[in-house]
Amino acid sequence: MCTTSDPGAAGSAPGERFAEGATELSTGRRSLLKVAGAGGLGLAFSTALSDPALADPALARTAAAPRRTRRRAYVLVVDGCRPDEIDSGLMPNLHALREGGRHFPRASSLPIMETLPNHVMMMTGVRPDRSGVPANEVYDRVLGDTRKLDRARDIRVDTVINRMNRQGFRTGTVLSKEYLYGIFGARATHRWEPAPLIPITDHAPDHFTTEAALAMVEAFDPHLVFVNFGDVDRVGHSDLTGGSVQLLRRAALAATDLQVGRFIRMLKETGRWDRSLVLVLADHSMDWSLPHRVISLSGPLGEDPVLAGQVAVAQNGGADLLYWTGPASGRARGVARMLELARGTTGVLAAHDRARTPGLRLGPEAGDVVVYCRAGWRFSDPNVVANPISGNHGHPATRPIPFFLAGGHPAVRRGSSSVRATTVDVAPTLADFFGLRGAPKGGGWDGASRLG
Numbered sequence: 424m425c426t427t428s429d430p431g432a433a434g435s436a437p438g439e440r441f442a443e444g445a446t447e448l449s450t451g452r453r454s455l456l457k458v459a460g461a462g463g464l465g466l467a468f469s470t471a472l473s474d475p476a477l478a479d480p481a482l483a484r485t486a487a488a489p490r491r492t493r494r495r496a497y498v499l500v501v502d503g504c505r506p507d508e509i510d511s512g513l514m515p516n517l518h519a520l521r522e523g524g525r526h527f528p529r530a531s532s533l534p535i536m537e538t539l540p541n542h543v544m545m546m547t548g549v550r551p552d553r554s555g556v557p558a559n560e561v562y563d564r565v566l567g568d569t570r571k572l573d574r575a576r577d578i579r580v581d582t583v584i585n586r587m588n589r590q591g592f593r594t595g596t597v598l599s600k601e602y603l604y605g606i607f608g609a610r611a612t613h614r615w616e617p618a619p620l621i622p623i624t625d626h627a628p629d630h631f632t633t634e635a636a637l638a639m640v641e642a643f644d645p646h647l648v649f650v651n652f653g654d655v656d657r658v659g660h661s662d663l664t665g666g667s668v669q670l671l672r673r674a675a676l677a678a679t680d681l682q683v684g685r686f687i688r689m690l691k692e693t694g695r696w697d698r699s700l701v702l703v704l705a706d707h708s709m710d711w712s713l714p715h716r717v718i719s720l721s722g723p724l725g726e727d728p729v730l731a732g733q734v735a736v737a738q739n740g741g742a743d744l745l746y747w748t749g750p751a752s753g754r755a756r757g758v759a760r761m762l763e764l765a766r767g768t769t770g771v772l773a774a775h776d777r778a779r780t781p782g783l784r785l786g787p788e789a790g791d792v793v794v795y796c797r798a799g800w801r802f803s804d805p806n807v808v809a810n811p812i813s814g815n816h817g818h819p820a821t822r823p824i825p826f827f828l829a830g831g832h833p834a835v836r837r838g839s840s841s842v843r844a845t846t847v848d849v850a851p852t853l854a855d856f857f858g859l860r861g862a863p864k865g866g867g868w869d870g871a872s873r874l875g
């Protein structure tokens with residue numbers, strides 16, 4: 424899920440990630456710049472002073488030779504937006520951007536169709552079996568509990584942000600959600616610090632996010648800015664009017680579209696548009712369940728004689744991840760029993776033996792069995808009241824996403840493409856645009872540039 428925090432998850436208490444940032448500030452590893460936004464809004468940005476990477480003399484040399492290119496790239500993620508919503512009449516700015524750029528109508532999110540894994544795929548260019556981030560919520564075998572993957576070290580591989588930094592480019596992150604802020608950590612040269620504005624919340628409204636993105640460009644002009652707009656997703660989760668009326672959702676679509684429009688207008692008014700790539704996409708879409716269409720697997724699994732006391736469930740809205748926690752000798756039997764029970768449960772679309780389903784590209788962090796619900800259903804674990812909200816994602820119904828390249832740079836082609844673009848294509852597209860050297864170790868990019 425995107426918006427609910429889990430206060431019971433050990434090691435992920437709100438504020439911990441911000442505390443890490445505050446420590447960096449107090450120890451002089453980061454500088455804090457306060458910028459006045461529109462209407463007197465106070466914005467805070469941190470900037471790396473002594474990035475550990477720069478302690479490497481070779482890296483210090485590249486840092487001392489900053490790139491002079493005038494190219495700019497902006498990755499704008501409209502969290503949880505469905506592709507059809509761009510055509511709803513409520514998003515005229517996004518519609519115009521899409522129609523004037525390179526549109527990929529067959530684009531999709533990748534398993535698990537959740538926020539963290541898909542943002543990580545965007546910035547690493549590799550699938551979760553390599554990145555180590557398959558879902559929002561996992562069972563941490565070392566911790567012995569479920570937790571969010573919201574720590575900077577949870578990403579096990581290089582990111583295009585770090586790759587750009589090492590090659591002399593400036594980067595910036597403007598991430599509206601606490602756990603996105605947490606997992607991307609101090610990687611970017613410049614990072615919006617939402618903490619002074621909204622302590623102990625997990626999401627900044629898009630108005631603030633846009634102010635931060637505008638101020639980030641004005642103050643630092645990074646070559647790459649990675650922005651997450653969270654309102655559409657947040658409202659999608661909490662809109663209790665459900666899939667038929669969606670009054671709040673429609674209001675959020677219109678409001679977020681206005682904010683994106685402000686950002687694009689700034690690019691045009693400051694002369695950046697003609698040298699920019701603007702990549703707009705969602706991390707996943709959204710599906711609404713009826714109140715009685717709730718699946719809770721923890722009870723049946725916990726009461727089963729084969730599985731009792733030897734199974735853990737990490738709930739991800741439209742997907743449940745099941746982990747065998749008993750002795751290795753019992754694992755095969757346990758997995759078989761999990762598959763049998765899950766497949767026999769009403770509302771379940773499919774249950775996969777993760778290790779025997781290589782096409783999922785999910786590593787061991789995703790557990791032993793991956794269970795998807797049908798459209799119009801949701802998971803609620805550890806009990807039926809744990810997930811009361813109708814809007815969810817993570818299951819195949821939430822795969823389709825908007826994905827288009829805009830911007831006035833000549834490298835951006837126009838028209839529609841039948842290619843099935845995905846979230847993992849973002850990093851190789853950026854690498855192509857900036858002419859970055861190298862590719863991820865152990866197999867190169869899992870995605871492809873969509874400039875061509």
Ligand SMILES: [Zn+2]
Pocket residue numbers: 425502503537538539656706707
């Ligand atoms: Zn999301």
